[in-house]
Amino acid sequence: MSSSATHYVGVDVAQDLLALAGTEPAQVPNQPAALRAWLTTLRAAQPSAHLLCEATGRHHYALQVAAAAAGVPLSVLNPRQVRDFARSLGCLEKTDAVDARLLQRLGSALRPAATPLRAAALQQMQDLLVVRQALVEEQSAWTNRAALLSAPAARLCARRQRALGRELARVEAQLAALLATPQAAPLQHRVQTLCLVCGVGERTAWVLVAGLAELGRCNRRQIAKLAGLAPLNCDSGRFRGERHIAHGRAPIRRALYQAAVVAARHNEHLRPLYQRLRAAGRPAKVAYIAVARKLLIFLNRLLREAPPLAA
Numbered sequence: 001m002s003s004s005a006t007h008y009v010g011v012d013v014a015q016d017l018l019a020l021a022g023t024e025p026a027q028v029p030n031q032p033a034a035l036r037a038w039l040t041t042l043r044a045a046q047p048s049a050h051l052l053c054e055a056t057g058r059h060h061y062a063l064q065v066a067a068a069a070a071g072v073p074l075s076v077l078n079p080r081q082v083r084d085f086a087r088s089l090g091c092l093e094k095t096d097a098v099d100a101r102l103l104q105r106l107g108s109a110l111r112p113a114a115t116p117l118r119a120a121a122l123q124q125m126q127d128l129l130v131v132r133q134a135l136v137e138e139q140s141a142w143t144n145r146a147a148l149l150s151a152p153a154a155r156l157c158a159r160r161q162r163a164l165g166r167e168l169a170r171v172e173a174q175l176a177a178l179l180a181t182p183q184a185a186p187l188q189h190r191v192q193t194l195c196l197v198c199g200v201g202e203r204t205a206w207v208l209v210a211g212l213a214e215l216g217r218c219n220r221r222q223i224a225k226l227a228g229l230a231p232l233n234c235d236s237g238r239f240r241g242e243r244h245i246a247h248g249r250a251p252i253r254r255a256l257y258q259a260a261v262v263a264a265r266h267n268e269h270l271r272p273l274y275q276r277l278r279a280a281g282r283p284a285k286v287a288y289i290a291v292a293r294k295l296l297i298f299l300n301r302l303l304r305e306a307p308p309l310a311a
Contacts, residue, residue: 006111007046010103011053012096013060019096021104023049026097032062039070052103052112054079064117073114075107080247082106118213121184125175125210132171133251139164175206190215190306194299199263199270207255208299216303223300227252229293245289253292260292270294 010021018028018035023046028038042049051067051074053060060076067074086092086102106112118126139161146157179188187209194205208215214226224230228248234241245253264274270291277287 005048006050006107007048008104008107009042009046009049009051010100010105010107011051011063012099012103013053013056013063014096015059017096018063019100021097021100030059030062032066035063035066036070039066039072043070043072049073050075050107050114052077052107054082054099054103061123064115068117075112076115077103077106077112085109119183119186121178121181121187122210122213124178125184125187125206128171128175128178129206129210132168132175135164135168135171139168172203186306190303193302193306197263197295197299197302198267199259199295200299201259201262204255204259207251211249211252211255215300216306218300220297220300223296224293227256227296229253229256229289229296256292256296257288260288260295263295264288264291267295269298 007022009023012019014030016030018030020026020028023042025038028034049072051063051072053063053074053076055076055078064074064076082099082103085106086094086099089102089105091098091102142157142161142164146154146161149157178184179191190209191202191205194200194208195202200208212223212226215223218226221230226248228250229245230248231243232246233243260270263270264287265271273294274287274291277290278284282290
């Protein structure tokens with residue numbers, strides 16, 4: 001179908017309801033059965049329909065699954081970009097109906113590509129990593145508290161830390177079991193490939209594979225921007241400002257930074273880069289970020305021949 005014939009439908013996703021623009025009815029319950037019924041009707045009435053929604057964590061996933069099953073293309077957009085588009089139009093108010101109309105207008109103006117549905121194994125891996133990250137953060141919080149408390153309270157903290165450690169081990173065992181299944185073979189191949197690089201351990205590889213599915217499919221500039229490791233210019237007229245990294249995916253950036261700390265000491269290809277930057281007077285953090293970016297670009301090139309992640 002031609003782009004000009006596409007009928008864009010804006011969908012503002014909330015936990016319980018979807019607000020719609022460009023179709024009837026104006027609202028649909030965010031429930032799988034209701035979504036299937038609505039999409040069947042939409043497909044019959046508007047064969048060229050193309051849905052647009054914002055990424056919402058997990059609330060939009062039921063819509064994405066139902067749209068894929070019904071054969072209706074869906075674009076999942078970055079909420080910050082949608083809000084910037086609204087500001088560019090002078091629209092400062094925000095309601096569900098207004099957001100749905102903005103999404104419809106954005107679709108007509110920018111014609112974004114459809115977002116592919118994640119593979120089921122990848123979705124399960126991401127969910128387990130969300131739980132793992134929550135346990136790691138809670139474990140760190142108890143460690144910090146224990147250092148400030150008296151002995152009886154510190155013993156209670158230590159007990160809670162041991163319990164969290166057991167839960168963390170169970171989650172990691174589930175991750176390993178998931179990656180051992182046949183449907184997760186492409187994920188396991190990617191994890192094993194990344195672990196061949198000095199500085200990248202199994203846990204870092206899990207985060208990169210689950211949180212950066214574009215790895216191996218982008219050029220070096222695109223992948224650095226996705227991870228928030230690309231230095232961005234800040235120039236205007238005669239002014240030449242310092243370049244800083246910004247935006248991108250924070251969990252990926254944190255994982256790569258930790259890997260860079262190891263690589264700067266033990267990776268024979270990246271250690272000279274770190275030492276050269278430090279000798280030139282660069283702060284340690286700046287040098288580590290440079291190593292992380294170089295490491296990411298190498299990993300991106302390494303996964304060029306990796307098998308695709310099928311839905």
